[in-house]
Amino acid sequence: MKVFSLPPHENWICDRFLQEWSEYNPDIVTENLDEADINWVLAGWQWNRIPENYLQSKKTVLTVHHIVPEKFNEQKRGEFLFRDRYVDWYHVPCAATKEQIREYTDKPVFIQPFWANQHMWYEMNNKNELREELGLPTDAYIVGSFQRDTEGHDLISPKLEKGPDQLVDILERMSNKNADSKLFVALAGPRRQYVISNLRRLGIEYKSFDFIEFDTLNKLYNCLDLYIVSSRHEGGPQSIIECGLTKTPIISTKVGLAPIVLSECNMYDTPENYESAWQANKNLELIYNNVMKYSIPDGFKPFREFFEKIKG
Numbered sequence: 001m002k003v004f005s006l007p008p009h010e011n012w013i014c015d016r017f018l019q020e021w022s023e024y025n026p027d028i029v030t031e032n033l034d035e036a037d038i039n040w041v042l043a044g045w046q047w048n049r050i051p052e053n054y055l056q057s058k059k060t061v062l063t064v065h066h067i068v069p070e071k072f073n074e075q076k077r078g079e080f081l082f083r084d085r086y087v088d089w090y091h092v093p094c095a096a097t098k099e100q101i102r103e104y105t106d107k108p109v110f111i112q113p114f115w116a117n118q119h120m121w122y123e124m125n126n127k128n129e130l131r132e133e134l135g136l137p138t139d140a141y142i143v144g145s146f147q148r149d150t151e152g153h154d155l156i157s158p159k160l161e162k163g164p165d166q167l168v169d170i171l172e173r174m175s176n177k178n179a180d181s182k183l184f185v186a187l188a189g190p191r192r193q194y195v196i197s198n199l200r201r202l203g204i205e206y207k208s209f210d211f212i213e214f215d216t217l218n219k220l221y222n223c224l225d226l227y228i229v230s231s232r233h234e235g236g237p238q239s240i241i242e243c244g245l246t247k248t249p250i251i252s253t254k255v256g257l258a259p260i261v262l263s264e265c266n267m268y269d270t271p272e273n274y275e276s277a278w279q280a281n282k283n284l285e286l287i288y289n290n291v292m293k294y295s296i297p298d299g300f301k302p303f304r305e306f307f308e309k310i311k312g
Contacts, residue, residue, distance in 0.1 A: 065235030115299025244291030
């Protein structure tokens with residue numbers, strides 16, 4: 001059995017997934033379409049980079065991470081339905097995404113979270129030293145957010161599916177409630193303009209790291225007192241996995257992998273009741289153990305078994 005996959009080359013999570021997949025599964029990975037039994041398209045918009053005759057002659061699996069209903073307009077629905085003709089199976093990382101695509105396809109769906117790389121993300125027990133190394137205050141309560149929050153077309157508008165408005169709301173509430181303690185925000189990743197502009201408006205101190213290496217990002221997780229996922233729609237996010245492996249306290253909306261990995265008291269519905277998830281520090285071992293169920297190399301096994309099954 002041979003599986004062919006296309007890297008999107010967009011400095012995105014799928015590029016890392018494919019790198020790890022190829023590194024740990026060289027016996028079934030191929031870059032040759034002729035010898036492939038299965039096409040695995042991890043970034044859906046890349047599907048037409050595979051010639052039509054290969055899409056029709058091979059089994060094609062397409063990963064859908066999530067759908068943003070507000071952006072899934074008539075054009076995008078049309079594109080989905082057109083592409084669906086070439087898809088034999090869908091892969092989704094969580095049940096919520098399966099429910100999203102069920103309205104548009106009757107093709108079979110494989111539900112499986114991506115693997116967790118415990119060699120890349122791990123706990124470090126020198127928080128103050130790491131803060132000094134990264135130029136962060138050692139006496140502050142540091143909250144982290146490492147996903148883009150601003151639309152690329154204007155670098156002003158909030159990327160609402162990621163919930164940056166909800167993140168700002170929570171940070172404002174935290175700042176007002178704990179006026180005597182020093183709140184500091186650590187941001188990472190590109191397109192953070194929306195949150196940054198609001199932190200300036202609120203007078204909340206922050207430091208933003210743009211493109212940083214994974215080892216630095218791992219250190220940054222280990223500097224945090226809390227990580228906040230504020231998304232409205234997600235297939236992951238991978239930050240839930242990464243917080244689990246680094247044992248970073250986390251609260252999250254009930255999106256994507258959150259109900260699978262986190263406990264109920266790590267999740268909240270709206271910024272107004274974010275404190276319902278305020279027992280974040282008490283569940284680190286539970287979350288870690290939940291995430292380690294997907295650790296590598298065992299995290300690849302469900303994918304290998306799935307591909308073997310559909311190879312026929």
